Amino acid sequence: MSLRGRADCLAGLALAFALSSVSAKSDPFPAPVSVALADFQVSGLGDARYWLGPMYTEVLQRRLFLCADLLVTEGLQARMQPAPPRMADVPAVKDYLLKLAVGLESKYAIGGLIEDKGATLNVTCVVVSRERKSHWALAQEVPVESVFQPQVDLIVKRFMTNVGARATPAETAAMSAYDPATPLEQLQAVGEGWRQYSPEEPGRSLETWRRLLDEHPDCRYAAEAEASVSHFYRRLLYDRALAWYETLANTTEPDNPLAHFRLAELYADEGRWAEAEMQYLKAVNLRTTYVDAYLGLGRARMEQNMWQPAMAAFDAVLTLVPDHLKGLLNKGVVLYRRGMIPEALEAWAKVLKIDPNNETAKQYLANYGHTARDLP
Numbered sequence: 001m002s003l004r005g006r007a008d009c010l011a012g013l014a015l016a017f018a019l020s021s022v023s024a025k026s027d028p029f030p031a032p033v034s035v036a037l038a039d040f041q042v043s044g045l046g047d048a049r050y051w052l053g054p055m056y057t058e059v060l061q062r063r064l065f066l067c068a069d070l071l072v073t074e075g076l077q078a079r080m081q082p083a084p085p086r087m088a089d090v091p092a093v094k095d096y097l098l099k100l101a102v103g104l105e106s107k108y109a110i111g112g113l114i115e116d117k118g119a120t121l122n123v124t125c126v127v128v129s130r131e132r133k134s135h136w137a138l139a140q141e142v143p144v145e146s147v148f149q150p151q152v153d154l155i156v157k158r159f160m161t162n163v164g165a166r167a168t169p170a171e172t173a174a175m176s177a178y179d180p181a182t183p184l185e186q187l188q189a190v191g192e193g194w195r196q197y198s199p200e201e202p203g204r205s206l207e208t209w210r211r212l213l214d215e216h217p218d219c220r221y222a223a224e225a226e227a228s229v230s231h232f233y234r235r236l237l238y239d240r241a242l243a244w245y246e247t248l249a250n251t252t253e254p255d256n257p258l259a260h261f262r263l264a265e266l267y268a269d270e271g272r273w274a275e276a277e278m279q280y281l282k283a284v285n286l287r288t289t290y291v292d293a294y295l296g297l298g299r300a301r302m303e304q305n306m307w308q309p310a311m312a313a314f315d316a317v318l319t320l321v322p323d324h325l326k327g328l329l330n331k332g333v334v335l336y337r338r339g340m341i342p343e344a345l346e347a348w349a350k351v352l353k354i355d356p357n358n359e360t361a362k363q364y365l366a367n368y369g370h371t372a373r374d375l376p
Helices: 003-026 054-064 075-079 090-101 151-161 169-177 182-193 204-213 220-252 255-271 273-286 291-303 307-320 325-337 341-354 361-369
Strands: 033-037 041-046 070-071 108-116 122-128 135-142
Touching: 033 054, 033 075, 033 090, 041 054, 054 070, 054 075, 054 108, 054 122, 054 135, 054 151, 054 182, 054 220, 075 220, 090 108, 090 122, 090 135, 122 151, 135 151, 151 169, 182 204, 182 220, 182 341, 204 220, 255 273, 255 291, 291 325, 307 325, 325 341, 325 361, 341 361
Parallel strands: 033 070, 033 108, 041 108
Antiparallel strands: 108 122, 122 135
């Protein structure tokens, strides 16, 4: 190495060392404080407002999201854990929150108790520390119309210091001023949906929120509840379908082309293109006229930049159905990728001859400065 090269190398090492030293001292990107939220436990004589349990957590979650130094694990994550026992006192809440913090790998967990006295509510907020296995608990009685005030007085203004969250004055003001801006009767309906929630079968909850949204389409809490639960349920349904078709295709019915096709589609949804290609190929080997499987096979090969094999799959589609629009569109893409520009434009132009309103073909042609009338 030349003297100049050695000098540059030493300078680089010195700069790296200096930067690492500054980083170690000043810690410009400190880790946020992780907090898990659990539904509050509600008690009271008569018809207590049990819906307040999950809704207290839903509102608190959005309030705490306003602090950048907090990593908030949403209440839905806690609801997907084993159902907690009925808790009537702070020690029971503390024990449950400690288990939740461990299960969700959070530094702290927040929950509490709400005693419904009719005109007033006695709210006890509880915070546990997973590391110290300790807890803090404070109570405040408020009129029903001020139901969420204890979140401000007990959590934002008191417990934030206990958990070491570095909220700026602006963030503290924003958390304190947060308003659900939703009538209590709508919050009640959302909370009832959460009380019905089951991770395995959330149908009742989704129906409750859908009825509310049909009447009040601007209810943000219902819309977010429906969207978040639907997202997790979709994952559960996918896993169920995957397990079924993997068993069907690999064990119980290996000669069933539909089983291999469905399994390929599931792999494709996950971007597992090599596995999808293999299953599509098995499907067309079992049924040589399986047009949809040939289409999927071509797409899986395109995603892997296997242009010539992809062309073979789309040619098979067009042999079976000469005017197949998706087959023509995709063949045009493959031709273009292989540098066969006139042939690609011709394939897309043929699509427009069959379907003059095909927007995909129009877009492809427009992107390359041509219109259908310029082509043979």
